[in-house]
Amino acid sequence: MRRASLALGLLCLLLALPVISLASAWLALDAAALEVLRHQFTTVLADYTRGSLMLAVAVGVGVAMVGTGAAVAVTLFDFPGRRLFELTLLLPLAMPAYVLAYVYTDTLQSSGALQIWLRGLTGARGALWPDVRSLWGAVVLFVLALYPYVYLLTRTALAGRGSTLLEAARLLGAGLVRRIVTIALPLARPAIAAGVSLALMETLADYGVGAYFGLQTYTTGIYRAWLSFGDRLAAAQLATVLLVVVGLLAWAEQKAQARLRYATTRPAGRGADAQPLRLRGLPAAIAVLVCALPVLAGFVIPVLLLLRLVVREALYGEFGLPWDRFLGWSWSTLQLAGTAAVLAALLALALALALRWRPAPLLQAGVRVVSLGYAVPGAVIAIGLLLPAGWLQQRFPGSTWGTILTSTTLGLVYAYLVRFSAVALQSVQAGMARLPTSLDESGRMLGAGPWRLFVQVHGPLLLPSVLGAALLVFVDVMKELPATLVLRPFDSDTLAVVAYQLARDERLAEAALPSLAIVAVGLIPVLMLARAIRRADR
Known part of the structure; x- marks a missing residue:
């Protein structure tokens, strides 16, 4: 068991190789490196920092x-469509920001269908609004794609005591606005x-939107x-700066998560006083608008536009994507995703079991390294492997190790494990935390060893968590x-790379199909999350 823990600890430290290699680049700081840093500081660093x-x-x-x-509306108030919005507000999680960039650029650009139709209707000439490919266009797209993070956590924080405390404040004479400002928002x-x-963290790690819009x-x-x-x-040097910034954000997120326990304590019971406030008339219409606009702009409209592009390209034009190549890209994506998912889930399961049975210091340090992996942007991981x-x-001109790390499936799967093992570990550890330690003690008293305990007890009980992690x-x-x-690999x-390359070449209609496939797969965990929330509310 001790050898297994040591091996797992070393494997976890291996996943820290990209970050370690970036740090080593600064250890070898010589005159050439200082000149590069000075050149960046006087030329592009200010633009990158500002952007x-x-x-x-x-x-x-x-x-x-x-x-x-959106969270305040669906948690503290009752209005037409509230139960539907509770779930549909999660749908933009399935829509990558770069897909939003492709579809809205095709629709809203000067040569897009909407402006052509409006110019024909009004007789106007030229562009009717600024180009969507700008910093502020990127801001809108990121907000539409990423607001569910805030919505989900804020809704959870308010669901426990928000309605009860607001009702108590109302009985003490506080107005609606004062109740929200002084109670609901501080609570959340x-x-x-x-x-x-x-x-x-997702915004700073993004490359697709920034490169497509030409952002600095x-x-x-x-x-x-x-x-x-x-x-x-x-x-x-740039990767290190980005890593430090994202690391600070990860630290702030962990500190905020640690304080959530004060905001999510549920009362002993929910009586009639804890029910959401019923809205009618104009307030109800405003609540519907607050919830409907993000869903429509962040998911419904983009999906409809993607479907329109796919149908139009298939029926009225020469479909630019041969089906055999599209199936090849899909199969390559499924292979990579499946391999990384299985390996990450198995690694997370092994780490969770080892921590439960023998939490050695090296293993605990390795788990902390893995837990921070999701905060490391893909750009940093790539540079950390290329170095x-x-x-x-x-050093070894005839060696193939460099090629294995940077242009093979093995190197790519390794990068995925560095980035996403934290996601699997969090899911498996959450499932492990629900298993009482009395199960282990009872098994040992009956003479069961670790392997038998895993096969007959832990494995079956952890199967849903492991599948969810994968x-x-x-x-x-x-x-x-x-x-x-x-x-x-060459x-x-x-599908993500193909969609990006087609969109970069202004072949947006052809980029619609791989983009739609990515969104369709992304819907699966979102629907599972919505189902779990619905069960928790009952």
């Missing part, structure tokens, strides 16, 4: 407003902070430094773009 900061601040404010407004503040932190951010700068200029030092690969090629990793790999774009594309 990333403006994007993060605007997205943070936007997701806080939209997510909190840790949840809002945690949701905003998660949304900002750290992520686009990392890829530009490596792929366009071949400057590994500049890419490593040791380049070092191996220089599904979450599967969907995340389907949507992953930055690491896949750099590390994928002549082996995924």
Whole structure:
């Protein structure tokens, strides 16, 4: 058992290789590296910092407003369609931001169908509104795709005591606005902070929207430094800055999550006083609008537009995507996602069991490393693997280890495990926490060893959690773009990469089909989450 714990601990530390390699790049800081840093500071660093900061601040404010407004509406008030909105507000989680960028660009650009129709109707000429491919266009798309993080956590925080405390404040004479401002929002503040932190980590890690819109951010700068200029030092320095920023956000999210227990304690019982406040007339219409707009703009309209593009391309044009190639891309994506999902789920299961049976210090340290993996952007992981690969090629010219790390399926799956093992571990650990330790004690008293205890007790009880973990990793790999774009094997594309390349070449109608496939797969965990929430509310 001790050897197994040691092996798992070393495996976890192996997953920290990308971050360690970035740190080692700074340890070898010489005159050339200092010159690169000075050059970046005087040329592009200010633009990257300004662009990333403006994007993060605007997205943070936007997701806080939209997510909190929707959560307050469905939790504290009752209005027509409330039960439906409780679930449909989660649907944009299945829509990657880069897919929103493709579909809205095709529709809203000057040569898009909507502006052509309006110009024909009004006789106007030229563009009717600014180009959607801008910083503020990206802000709107990120808000539509990421507000469910804030909505979900805030709804959970308010569901326990929000209605009860608001009713008590009403009986004491407080008006509606005062009740929301002085009770509901402070009660949900840790949840809002945690949701905003998660949304900002996703925003800063994004590459698809930033590259497609031509934004100056750290992520686009990392890829530009490596792929366009071949400057590994500049890419490593930018990746380190991004990693530090995302690490601070992860720390803030964990601190906020730790405070959520004060906001989610449920009362002993729910009487009539704890029921949501019934809205009628104009207030009810406003509540419907607050909930309907994010769902329509973030999921329903984009899906309808994607379906329209696919149908139009299939019926009225020469379909640009040969079905055999599309099936090949789909099969490649399914293989990668399936392999990474199975390995991540098995690793998470082994770690959870080892921690339960023998929590050695090395293993605990390794688990902490794995738990932080989801906060590491795909761009950072890619550069963190390219650096040791380049070092191996220089040190051992005839060696194939560098190629294995950067241009094979093995290297790509390794990058997925670094990024998404945390998702699987969180799911399995949540299932393990529901198993009382008395099960282990009873099994040992009956003479069962660890293996028999796993086969007959832990395994069957943890099966739903392990399957859920594999599904979450599967969907995340389907949507992953930055690491896949750099590390994928030659002549082996995924649906996300194909959609990005087609959209970059302005073949937006052809990009609709792979984008729609990604969204369809992403719906599976969202529907499962909605079902779990519905059961918890009963």
